[in-house]
Amino acid sequence: MSDPDGVAAIFAEEAQKAGFHRVGFASVEPWERHEVYRRWLASGYAGEMEYMVADEAVRRDPRSLLKGARTLVTVALSYAHPDPAPATGTPRAFIARYARGADYHMVMKTRLHRLAEAAAARLGRPIATRACVDTAPLLEREAAHRSGLGFLAKNTLIIAPGLGSYLLLGELLTDAVATHQAPATPRCGQCRACLDACPTGAFVDAYTLDARRCISYLTIEARGAIPRDLRPLVEDMVFGCDRCQEVCPFNAAAPDGGPLLAPLPGHERPPLTELLAMGAARFRKFVRRTALRRVHRAQLLRNVAVALGNVGTPAELDALAAAFAEPSPLVRAHVAWAIGRLGERHPAASARAIVLLTARRSIEEDPSVLAEIDQALA
Ligand code: SF4
Ligand code: SF4
Known part of the structure; x- marks a missing residue:
């Protein structure tokens, strides 16, 4: 042309x-x-x-x-x-x-x-x-x-x-x-x-x-x-x-x-536990004017929980358990999986993982989270 x-x-x-x-x-x-x-x-x-x-x-x-x-x-x-x-x-x-x-x-x-x-x-x-x-x-x-x-x-x-x-x-x-x-x-x-x-x-x-x-x-x-x-x-x-x-x-x-x-x-x-503990205001600040805006907070916390299950140590078990307070069942379900996976990867932490999962099981109401807890305990 x-x-x-x-x-x-x-x-x-x-x-x-x-x-x-x-x-x-x-x-x-x-x-x-x-x-x-x-x-x-x-x-x-x-x-x-x-x-x-x-x-x-x-x-x-x-x-x-x-x-x-x-x-x-x-x-x-x-x-x-x-x-x-x-x-x-x-x-x-x-x-x-x-x-x-x-x-x-x-x-x-x-x-x-x-x-x-x-x-x-x-x-x-x-x-x-x-x-x-x-x-x-x-x-x-x-x-x-x-x-x-x-x-x-x-x-x-x-x-x-x-x-x-x-x-x-x-x-x-x-x-x-x-x-x-x-x-x-x-x-x-x-x-x-x-x-x-x-x-x-x-x-x-x-x-x-x-x-x-x-x-x-x-x-x-x-x-x-x-x-x-x-x-x-x-x-x-x-x-x-x-x-x-x-x-x-x-x-x-x-x-x-x-x-x-x-x-x-x-x-x-960024440290995984810092991301997991991010409230709504800090999340907005973290993703503002970045391509990270593409995900919702619950999605990011879901991903962070999975990552902690994969690479976390027993020292992060309590931080994971604290995320059971999240209102999103999606997050709580992945937290349950992560605690189970962490306990599996670190046999010395499995007793603590069982305690945390059992405690959550006694108060959890969402069926998808209960299913994850049961799978993790199994
Ligand atoms: S890794 Fe090799 S096959 Fe893959 S995109 Fe690069 S050059 Fe191509
Ligand atoms: S999961 Fe596989 S295809 Fe997707 S970005 Fe990673 S390496 Fe590439």
Whole structure:
């Protein structure tokens, strides 16, 4: 496609000024691989993410999001930051890297709007644009792949060679006409490190994820109980999982993502007992202006209880038992499981675990919590 006004060059320059680490340009034709996405949904792999099913038809054609769209500008923002060394002492929570800093929706949206304004100013005419972050019904990994920004990898993420996969993606649909780039070339080759490293075996195959088994889904998207057989595999992860990225050779030398999405104080490896004791006000403060807002307090406490069951020590038994005072049966049920699991992992603490579970059993009224207590005692 011809680009006499140098639109692509203008967008690329302004994207860099706006702080984006990579930019690509794609056509706005319907996705060739939409059928793959449709089959994935039909297999039930999206679990409770019903918004994906509801938006399925809209996601087929990017033009449905902006009348007159001619170009899809894709951008990537890196959140690659060093992971702190595992702390000794009190057990700590793992939070996925992308959620440790400022809410990427806000960071990305602000910069996409800035990019659109700067490009229009440089072109000297108004242009129609629509900024999309992951809340818009757009197949954004397909967009990134088609635009040459990065290739679709076996772990279903986008890898931008030289940057890695710790990337957040954004898109700007516009009626401006820019030169499109060639789609990226897949480069996973014979590697399958991510598929083998997944703690829950969530990959059905290369390029196909059963989200229902993925720890990111279980700790963020799933609103109800975490399946019992998967709870031990969640380890210390209370919000997301990066395992299939940590083992990827393309991330081994990823450059630092810089300050935009740098971790906030207290959000890298917070102590699990501190999270469990967070009241409503402290929870709101903890998640404010971060991607952690995605979960309700009861969901986070559910996850924290599971993590304490998996990595806690007998010293945390009483903190767990104190969480029986939580009003949410979801939390209390997972606390019961966690006390049982902790007692199982530490035989010296099993007598104390039994005392705590039995005491709660005598006053608990919710059937789902009673069932968990009985299973734990058994
Ligand atoms: S995020 Fe974790 S659980 Fe999900 S697919 Fe990757 S390794 Fe598996
Ligand atoms: S770990 Fe290997 S197979 Fe998985 S995404 Fe990275 S390069 Fe591809």
